Amino acid sequence: MSALDTIVVGGGVVGLSIAYGLAKAGERVRLLDEGDGAFRAARGNFGLVWVQGKGAGKPTYALWSMAAAKLWSGFARELEEIAGLGLQLSQPGGLTLCLDESELDRRSVMMAQLAADVAASGETYPYDILRANAVRELCPHVGPDVVGASFCPLDGHVSPLRLLRALTAALLVLGGELRTGRHVDAIEYRDAKFRIHAGGTTHVAAKLVLAAGLGNAGLAPMVGLNAPVKPIRGQVLISERVAPFLDLPTGSVRQTGDGGVQIGESKEDVGFDDGTTIAELSRIAERAVRMFPVLAGVNIVRTWGALRVMTPDGYPIYQASAECPGAFVVTCHSGVTLAAQHADPLARWIMGDAEPAVLADFKAERFHV
Ligand SMILES: Cc1cc2nc3c(=O)[nH]c(=O)nc-3n(C[C@H](O)[C@H](O)[C@H](O)COP(=O)(O)OP(=O)(O)OC[C@H]3O[C@@H](n4cnc5c(N)ncnc54)[C@H](O)[C@@H]3O)c2cc1C
Incomplete structure (x- = not known):
């Protein structure tokens, strides 16, 4: 050997x-x-596959993430060919939806600073801040509570x-x-x-x-x-399959290639406990329904907790x-x-x-x- x-x-x-x-x-x-x-x-x-918001205060991380996102489609094509298996990659850009004006203001300030920091190293950070009407054009199913969003054309999603x-x-x-x-x-x-x-x-x-x-x-x-490194828990919900309603991923709700809806956005410092809690799952679900009222009648079929790998x-x-x-x-x-x-x-x-x-x-x- x-x-x-x-x-x-x-x-x-x-x-x-x-x-x-x-x-x-x-x-x-x-x-x-x-x-x-x-x-x-x-x-x-x-x-x-997410760029927006990454690297606030550390532009080298924004650059590393942007370069990764740009490589992704070629990487996926080659991997799919060698493995003989589709990845369900879609990179139409992504949205971070904001549910009130203060959320949108904080997001706008953070993204502007990030873009300025990246520009200082000679690169363009592609993003937009969209008001509700523009969000609705991209995502007709967003609810009335959505006041705006940040958008980055490099973002996308894949079946993990x-x-x-x-x-x-x-x-x-x-x-x-x-x-x-x-x-x-x-x-x-x-x-x-x-x-x-x-x-x-x-x-x-x-x-x-x-x-x-x-x-x-x-x-x-x-x-x-x-x-x-230490664990930071995230809780995730998966719905039954539903008719296509969401063409591009958001930071906390995405419709998978199989039709189910994946929902999740928690970041909890609870040691090595990778369980779920009703309180957190309810909070996540309630926010998702405010973003997409169509989810109110959809059944959740699976939930789990998983531990992120986080440096200080x-x-x-x-x-x-x-x-x-x-x-x-x-x-x-x-x-x-x-x-x-x-x-x-x-x-x-x-x-x-x-x-x-x-x-x-x-x-x-x-x-x-
Ligand atoms: C809820 C949640 C949502 C996330 N969402 C995203 C996302 O949307 N996009 C994104 O880019 N990332 C996301 N991540 C992060 C992504 O999943 C992690 O970056 C990634 O899983 C970390 O990968 P890893 O391979 O380092 O660790 P792990 O996936 O934890 O793998 C570590 C592996 O090491 C093995 N191992 C550990 N110790 C030993 C040992 N002593 N000997 C042999 N083997 C060992 C384990 O068996 C395990 O398979 C998310 C993470 C979580 C928890």
Whole structure:
């Protein structure tokens, strides 16, 4: 058996995107994943490819997200072809709906500042603030409580589960290996090789990518890295299938390619509790009905809670280890949006290309006091 180039730990959307990118570029890759017992944000997310509002106060993150969104359609086409599976990607632009004037004012100020910060680095941040009539032209079903919205033409959505299936299938087609049910519990670095111990098995490679979501907090220090991530819960509702009524996604309500409506927008600091609460689900549903009164008569068929992977400032960590050369940690809270970046420029950095300039802003040292 030929030697592996890289082991990726974590089979969420981040680890799979990187492993797929490495395999596509010709590396021999093995991905180790703990399996269904682990916290897995990628199995419970909202499926948005989303730019608007991202990077307020950190324009490099806005630039990174914009570049990701621009890569998405090409990334999807290629992935669909290799995997033989459609992703239900639609990128018609997206809306963040506001239900009163103060919400719209705050949104307008934030977006204007973001656009000004991005303009200072020579790029245009595409967005509009729309009043209710203009929103209604795009979305005839919005309710009378909607006073306006921000719109970004780069935004869109995708089936998050199809994305995972396609990345997995493509990785295997490209000769990558997948080992599930492997909880990595120890990592040794010796003679320029990583020995990764996972449930009684040992895996050896010259490079290691830690993409284990919340698991990165415990794994990163084993190779001289730091990933201070913590869980932030989001609760999500799915409705029965309904006739098409919403052509473009909003930040909290989207109609999926299968016809169901996905609703969710909570951000709760409740530790590792990934359950649901009636109070929060009711709040989310009530707001969604104010946005789209047509939802009042629709049945909810499923709800869940899932834990976001959050750093202290909410921005990613992309870091190579100085202590154990060849080890990398990657963690972020928008793994769907950034999948196209992770599969290409990031994978190429891991393979030895120059580091993309914006990544200088995403080192864990920013959290050190
Ligand atoms: C409610 C919700 C909504 C979201 N909506 C969006 C959205 O609309 N758009 C967007 O871009 N992002 C969204 N996200 C975020 C997106 O899902 C995350 O960025 C992404 O899932 C994080 O991916 P990950 O692969 O790093 O982590 P995870 O998906 O959590 O995967 C980590 C993997 O690592 C494995 N693992 C952990 N520890 C170990 C170990 N020791 N050994 C082996 N394997 C291990 C686990 O088995 C798991 O499969 C949302 C998240 C949530 C929770």
